Amino acid sequence: MINKKVSKFFTILIFTAIVILIFNDNLNYSGFRSFLRIPINPFIRIMDFITEMTGRDMSEDMLTLYLSESKLENRSLKYLKDENKVLRDMLQFKTFIQYFLVPAEVIGGNPGDESEIIVNKGSKDNIQTGMCALFLNGIIGKVIECSDNSSIVETHSNVNFKIGVCDKDRKYFMIAYFHSKGVLKVENIQYNVVLKENDSLFTSGFGNIYPPNILMGTIKQIIKNSDGEYFYLILPAEKISSLKFVYLTQKVDVSIPSIFSENKSELIGSIGWYKMYGTVK
């Protein structure tokens, strides 16, 4: 049995609840709702804290695991590296650079000073900064910027251009700099260099940007200073203004075991009936 007091108390509470329910649409209870959430907030904070701590513990465990795995892998790779080095030494590996040509069309540039040209090949075609640009007559410059579908080539008429050059016999090595539009300059020439006007200069291949033995230009003028030093003015073989296509060179490091390469005998000279052969690998 339930007594009257309880019934009255229940009726009052139910009436209050019904009044609150009725005024839901008319009164804005948002403040009251946030006030009602206050007693539960400590539980939520504790839960958040526990979740965070558990997550941190888990991430620490994962990092420790990852670190130990990496250490193990690193040790194994170090062993493999040493083994690789030993095997390469045993096989007498020789490494050299091979160049592949990627044709590209000139789609823009600055015709005023011809310091830059834009070509239609970019990083999507595996073009990278630092690649050499050349065409049929000789060196044009190098790639200085790459986007997805185009690249900017710094030409030999750019103030920043410099290139290692040598004569056709590869006796004398020099560095050519930008002098003026369409003209390069070679300074600090050693006293024993004997070159004449209209002699051709080729790329030396040092620096691994430009491939060796590509025609750079011809000596246009030899100028002597008042203090006895002289320098060459070089006319580049390739004219920028008339360019429609260029080749970009892709470098590939190739290494082969020299002990497996075939030995070839090559005639290196003859004295009368006596012929001398050299062995070339």
Add this chain to the structure above:
Amino acid sequence: MIYILWSLVVLFSIFVSVIYPPIFSIGSFVHIDILLVILSLFSLYLSPFFTLPIFFLAGLIFDSFYMTPLGYHSIVFMSISYIIFIIKGYIFKEKFLFQILVISMSVFFYRLIETVIYFPKTKSFSLIFFNLILSPLSTVLFYSLIYVLVRILKKAMNQYGKTKQVS
């Protein structure tokens, strides 16, 4: 002092019910209504002058989290509590079977009201299945588990007390 503890128990049961995903749920569809277990047990064993206002407030807190109309849960909880107050004079409330019956009926009543309100919106028959069958069943199973655990703990405590007295 003991009423503060019971209030904290109610607050904790509200917390485990309102957070998402609920701690006591099966696949977040079948809810174990731990608050209704507390409500049933409080109504069976504690004074109505404590149980009714505490569940009036609990209903308001529930509504503030669920964004249901403020007062809806209060009415439902107090109604369930009042019904239990009426029937508790006619049953053996210490018997486990009656406790289970009261709990399952209160969960069923609560879920029935929810289904009646939400079925026209969702029109999902799985909601009926989950609310009217699985939820009361899972809540009763949960209570049974807690009951057994408490019994075992009590027994162990008694055993420990006896051994202590002998030594």
